[in-house]
Amino acid sequence: MTDDIAAGTPASTRTPPPADGYVGDPAVRAKWDDVYADRERLWSGRPNGALVAGTAGLTPGRVLDVGCGEGADAVWLARGGWDVTALEVSGVALERATGHARDAGVTVHWVHAGLAEAALPPASFDLVSAQYPALLRTPDAAAERALISAVAPGGVLLLVHHAGMETRQADEGDFDPADYVWPSMVAALLDDDWTVEVDEERPRVIPEGGAGAHHTHDVVLRARRLR
Incomplete structure (x- = not known):
């Protein structure tokens, strides 16, 4: 979804899905829509470097792109032969992503x-990709367990985040x-x-333009489900 979650919004009480079909916390959707x-464009429009590196050598199959944002990763994966399911809370972002996929001629x-x-x-x-996701914690670890449970036997979970974010101090921006x-x-x-397979901090491939370009290092977790 994002390269920079420093303006995050705490979870609020869940409500039934609205008429547009969105399922989730309406406050989170509203925050990311804003x-x-x-x-006009938040991200660089290019696939995340950690995704490109982390999928090298993988045979294309079914992939879940968690927090797809404006769709750059989803389009790149689809062009590479993956059957892509892309998930996003922001309807504004999804509208842009849909247009980019249409322009690229991919499904x-x-x-x-x-x-x-x-x-x-x-x-x-076969692959669950979460590149810099803004996933809110809950007492039951719902997001963590959803990531893990989505992976098929033999499949890969690739979770990437910005180094140092976990230990930052809370700030006045909430x-x-x-x-x-x-x-x-x-x-x-x-x-x-x-x-x-991988659990390390490494230098980041920094995109030209787009929010989050100031981050220089990634934390990369790549794990394979055996059974």
Whole structure:
């Protein structure tokens, strides 16, 4: 969804889905709609470098793009032969993403929902990609478990975030790292059905233009589900 979550919004009480089909916290949707509406284009329009590197050598199959934003990763994956399901809370972002996919001549299955509320089919994706996601923490670790449960046996979970965000101090902009899910929290929930292939900090491939370009390093978690 985003390269920079420092303006995050705490979770609020869930309500039934509105007429447009969105499933999730309406306050989260409204917040991200405002973020996207504030700029004609928020991100660089190019696929995330960590995704390009992390999928090298993988055989295309079914992929879930969590927090797809304006669709650059989803379009790149579809062009590479993946069957893409792309999930996003912002309707403004999804409208842009749909247009980009149409212009590229690729098909993407769009889901307007929060990750925890989307009721995705379990164990059904060969790749679950979450690039810098703004996933809110809950007492039941719903987002973490949704990421893990979506991966099919033999599939890969690729979770990337900005280094240092987890340990930042809460600030006056209402950003508190304790509100969000970080790769270490997901890694802690992986059991013997998983093998961790990558869990490290590395220099980031920095895009030209777009929000978040000031971040220089990534934390990358890549894990494969064995069974």
